[in-house]
Amino acid sequence: MTDTVESTIERRAAIIATFKEELIQRLNLPYTAEDLHEDISLLGAGLGLDSLDALEIVLCAENCFGIKIPDESIEVLRSINTIVDYIIQEQDRRESAA
Numbered sequence: 001m002t003d004t005v006e007s008t009i010e011r012r013a014a015i016i017a018t019f020k021e022e023l024i025q026r027l028n029l030p031y032t033a034e035d036l037h038e039d040i041s042l043l044g045a046g047l048g049l050d051s052l053d054a055l056e057i058v059l060c061a062e063n064c065f066g067i068k069i070p071d072e073s074i075e076v077l078r079s080i081n082t083i084v085d086y087i088i089q090e091q092d093r094r095e096s097a098a
Contacts, residue, residue: 015065015084022060023080027053038081046079061087067094 020033027049029036040046043054054077058069061083067090069076076086 012084012088015087016080018064019061019080019084019087022064023057026056026060036080038084039079042077042079042083057083065091067091 016038017033020036023029023036024031024033029047036047042057043049043051049057054074057077062068065087067087069086073086076082
């Protein structure tokens, strides 16, 4: 049981780290990965990103993690945590379907 919990935590931490680094690089954000809290709002008041940035966030997640975020799934972009949850869910779904 502990191995499963530890591997899940490690997997999530790796996805978060990769996503933060890619996001900073792609959007040229003036932050380090440590500056970005996982629950900060990505769009609007949080990081102040706009709709063009939202498109880049979607492309980042899709290209880095091999998933597809449907156009109607805008709630996925609420925070880094919600995107990571979605990435893990989609990867697990694809793995179980294979």
